[in-house]
Amino acid sequence: MGVGAVVLLCGALLVSLACSGGEAPPPDAESTGGRLQVFAVNEPLRYFAERIGGDAVEVHFPAPAGVDPAHWSPDPDTVASYQGADLILLNGAGYAGWVTRATLPRSALVDTTGAVRDRLLARSDGVTHQHGPSGEHTHGAKAFTTWLDPTLASAQAAAVADAFASRRPELADRFARDRAALEADLLDLDARFAEAATALDGAPLIFSHPVYDYLVRRYDLDARSLHWEPDQPPAAREWRRLETIVRRHPARLLVWEAEPLADTVRRAAELGLESVVFAPCGNRCEGDWLDAMRSNAERLAAAAPSEP
Amino acid sequence: MSGVAYLAARYLARHKLVSGVLVAALALVVFLPAGLRVLVRHSAEALRARAIATPLVVGAPGSPVDLVLASLYFESGAPQPVPFSEVQHIDETGLAEAVPLHVRFRTGGKAIVGTTLAYFRQRELRVASGRLPAVLGECVVGASAARDLGVRPGDTLVSSPETVFDLAGVYPLRMRVTGILAPAGGPDDAAVFVDVKTAWIIQGLVHGHSDLAGPGSDAGVLAREEGRITANASVVEYNEITPENLDSFHFHGDPGAYPLTAVLAFPPEARSRALLMGRYEGSEARQILRPGGVIDELLATVFAVEKSVVAAIGLVAVATLAVGALVFVLSARLRRREFATLVKIGAPRGTVAALLGAEIALVTGAALLVAGGLVFVAARFAPLLLRSALAS
Numbered sequence: 001m002g003v004g005a006v007v008l009l010c011g012a013l014l015v016s017l018a019c020s021g022g023e024a025p026p027p028d029a030e031s032t033g034g035r036l037q038v039f040a041v042n043e044p045l046r047y048f049a050e051r052i053g054g055d056a057v058e059v060h061f062p063a064p065a066g067v068d069p070a071h072w073s074p075d076p077d078t079v080a081s082y083q084g085a086d087l088i089l090l091n092g093a094g095y096a097g098w099v100t101r102a103t104l105p106r107s108a109l110v111d112t113t114g115a116v117r118d119r120l121l122a123r124s125d126g127v128t129h130q131h132g133p134s135g136e137h138t139h140g141a142k143a144f145t146t147w148l149d150p151t152l153a154s155a156q157a158a159a160v161a162d163a164f165a166s167r168r169p170e171l172a173d174r175f176a177r178d179r180a181a182l183e184a185d186l187l188d189l190d191a192r193f194a195e196a197a198t199a200l201d202g203a204p205l206i207f208s209h210p211v212y213d214y215l216v217r218r219y220d221l222d223a224r225s226l227h228w229e230p231d232q233p234p235a236a237r238e239w240r241r242l243e244t245i246v247r248r249h250p251a252r253l254l255v256w257e258a259e260p261l262a263d264t265v266r267r268a269a270e271l272g273l274e275s276v277v278f279a280p281c282g283n284r285c286e287g288d289w290l291d292a293m294r295s296n297a298e299r300l301a302a303a304a305p306s307e308p
Numbered sequence: 309m310s311g312v313a314y315l316a317a318r319y320l321a322r323h324k325l326v327s328g329v330l331v332a333a334l335a336l337v338v339f340l341p342a343g344l345r346v347l348v349r350h351s352a353e354a355l356r357a358r359a360i361a362t363p364l365v366v367g368a369p370g371s372p373v374d375l376v377l378a379s380l381y382f383e384s385g386a387p388q389p390v391p392f393s394e395v396q397h398i399d400e401t402g403l404a405e406a407v408p409l410h411v412r413f414r415t416g417g418k419a420i421v422g423t424t425l426a427y428f429r430q431r432e433l434r435v436a437s438g439r440l441p442a443v444l445g446e447c448v449v450g451a452s453a454a455r456d457l458g459v460r461p462g463d464t465l466v467s468s469p470e471t472v473f474d475l476a477g478v479y480p481l482r483m484r485v486t487g488i489l490a491p492a493g494g495p496d497d498a499a500v501f502v503d504v505k506t507a508w509i510i511q512g513l514v515h516g517h518s519d520l521a522g523p524g525s526d527a528g529v530l531a532r533e534e535g536r537i538t539a540n541a542s543v544v545e546y547n548e549i550t551p552e553n554l555d556s557f558h559f560h561g562d563p564g565a566y567p568l569t570a571v572l573a574f575p576p577e578a579r580s581r582a583l584l585m586g587r588y589e590g591s592e593a594r595q596i597l598r599p600g601g602v603i604d605e606l607l608a609t610v611f612a613v614e615k616s617v618v619a620a621i622g623l624v625a626v627a628t629l630a631v632g633a634l635v636f637v638l639s640a641r642l643r644r645r646e647f648a649t650l651v652k653i654g655a656p657r658g659t660v661a662a663l664l665g666a667e668i669a670l671v672t673g674a675a676l677l678v679a680g681g682l683v684f685v686a687a688r689f690a691p692l693l694l695r696s697a698l699a700s
Binding site: 073075076077079080083097098100101102103104105106107 | 395425439441443444505
C-alpha cells in the first residue's frame with residue numbers, strides 16, 4: 001500500500017470521527033391506510049390502475065383538466081407529492097418528458113411499455129438538431145399515444161397488474177382477475193376499432209394532429225397528419241397546405257382530437273372534408289375512458305364514406 | 309501530610325518553571341501513545357460503522373481504496389467512471405437496490421453528490437427544513453455544509469469549475485437550495501446533494517438551450533434542412549435552471565452510458581449479497597467490493613503504522629525520562645548544602661532520599677493526572693473538535 005493511500009485513509013479517519021448518533025426517520029413512500037399510493041401520468045393509465053387495483057389502490061392523476069399530460073410539467077411541489085408514491089405509472093416512449101427532469105424514486109417507476117419497446121414507433125415529426133461538440137440529437141423521438149393500439153394498451157395494463165402484484169403479492173390473484181376483465185374489454189375495443197377501419201374500407205384520412213401513429217399502424221389506415229389545434233383557427237398558409245394534401249391524398253374525413261371550431265368545420269367541408277372527433281383521451285374525458293374509446297370507434301364507423 | 313511530602317511539595321511549588329516543564333514533558337510522553345490509540349480506535353470504529361452500513365460498492369476496475377473512499381467519504385481522487393447502465397443491471401437482478409453516486413464536482417469546497425432519492429432512505433437522512441430536490445437544478449445541503457456555506461432553503465449555490473484554467477470546460481451551474489438535512493454525524497453532513505441528472509448537467513452531458521425550431525430562432529441556426537437543424541455558436545446554453553427553461557433540458561445519447569463514480573448496492577439479506585457478488589466474480593470490467601473488508605485491510609495498515617509511531621514515541625519517552633533523571637541528579641548536586649543542613653538540624657538518616665523520592669513521585673503523579681485528563685478530553689471531545697475543524 002502506498003503512502004498516498006495511508007494519507008487518504010487518515011483523511012477518511014478524520015471524516016469518520018465526525019460520526020456519532022444522528023436522527024433517523026427517512027423520507028417515506030409507504031402507502032397510507034394500507035392502500036397503494038399510485039400516481040399515473042395519463043388518463044388511460046389512471047383508468048387501468050383503478051380497474052385492476054380497485055379499492056386496494058388509491059390512484060392520483062395530478063394533471064389539471066384541459067391540458068395535454070404529454071406536455072404538461074408539474075410544479076416542484078407536485079413533483080414532491082409524486083416522490084411519496086408507492087408506484088408511478090409511466091407511459092414510456094418519451095411521454096410526459098417532465099419525468100426525465102424530475103427527481104423521482106426509481107424503485108417506484110413503472111415503464112408500462114418497457115416490455116413492448118420493440119413495437120414503439122419513431123415519431124414522424126421529430127426534428128434533429130446539432131450544436132456544439134456533442135453531435136446530432138432529436139428530442140422526443142418516439143410516438144407516444146400507445147394506447148390507441150389496444151394490444152399495446154393491453155400490454156400496458158399487464159405491466160400495471162404485475163407492478164401491483166409485486167407490491168401486494170397477497171392480492172396477486174385478484175389483480176390478475178381484474179386485469180383479465182380489462183384485457184377482454186380492450187380486445188373488444190380492438191374489434192370495434194377494426195370494424196370502424198373495415199367500414200372505412202381503405203378510404204384516405206387526414207388527422208388534425210400527429211398523435212394517431214399507433215391507430216394507423218394497427219388498422220392499416222391510409223392517413224396524413226396536420227398540426228392543427230381544434231380550438232385555434234388555422235392560418236391561411238395551413239389551409240393552403242391542406243388543399244395541397246387533399247389534392248394528392250383525396251380524403252373525405254378530417255379526424256380531430258376534440259370538437260373543432262364551427263368555422264373550421266365549415267371551411268373543411270368546403271374542401272369536401274367531414275370533421276369527426278376521435279379523442280385520444282390522454283387526459284380526463286367525458287365519462288369512462290373505455291366508453292370514450294368506444295364512442296370514438298362508433299363515430300369513426302358512422303362517418304365512414306358510403307362510397308369510396 | 310508528612311514532613312517529607314510537605315517539604316517536597318513546597319520545593320516543587322517554589323521551582324514552578326522546572327516542575328511544570330518536568331510534569332508537561334512526562335505527561336506528553338504518557339499521553340501521546342495513549343491519546344493516539346484512543347483517537348485511532350475511535351476513528352476506526354466510526355469508519356467501520358460507515359463501511360458496514362454500506363453493504364456493497366460496484367465500480368470500475370482500479371484502486372479499491374479510492375473507490376471506497378470516494379463512495380463513502382466523497383474524498384480521494386475520482387475513480388474510473390462506471391456507466392449508469394450498471395444501476396439498471398443491478399436493479400434487474402432483483403438482488404439489491406442500486407443507488408448511483410456521482411462525486412466529481414464541488415461547490416464552496418463541499419462535494420456535490422449526484423444520487424437518487426434511495427440514497428436518503430438508505431442512509432436514513434432526514435430533511436430538517438425545506439424539502440428534497442424535486443426537479444433539475446435543485447439541491448439539498450448537509451447540516452455542516454449549510455452552516456459553512458451560510459445557505460438556507462431558497463438560496464443558491466454555484467458549482468466550481470474543476471480547475472482554475474478550465475476555460476473550455478464545463479460551465480458552473482447555479483443550483484437552488486430546497487432543503488437542509490438534519491445532522492447525521494457523518495460525511496453526509498458536509499456534502500451537497502443533487503439528482504444525478506443535475507450532476508450530469510454540471511458535467512455538460514444534459515443541457516438546455518434556446519428553441520431552435522420555433523419562430524425567431526434563425527439567428528442561432530447555421531443550417532436548416534428537412535428535419536435537421538444545425539446551430540451556430542451563438543446558441544445560448546443555460547447555466548441556471550428556472551421554471552421557464554426547465555422544459556428545454558434534455559439528454560444526449562443513451563443515458564445508460566452516462567458516467568457514475570460508483571454504484572452502492574443494498575441487498576435485503578446476506579444471501580442476496582452473496583449472489584450479487586457471485587454475479588461479478590471474474591468480471592474484468594467491474595469490481596464489487598465489501599467496504600467493510602476494504603476498510604479492515606486499511607485499518608490493519610493504520611494499526612501497523614500506529615505501532616511504529618508508538619515505538620518511536622517510546623524512544624522519545626526513554627530520552628525524556630533520562631533527561632528527567634538528569635534534572636533530578638543535577639538538582640541534588642545543587643542542593644547539597646540544603647541536604648547537609650537537614651542532617652545538621654537532626655533529620656533522620658534517609659530523609660534526603662525520601663525527599664527526592666517524594667519529589668519524583670509528585671512530579672510523576674501530576675504528569676499521569678494531566679495525561680489522563682488529556683486522554684479523557686481526546687476520547688470525549690475530539691469528535692466534536694474534529695467535526696468543527698472539518699467544518700471549517
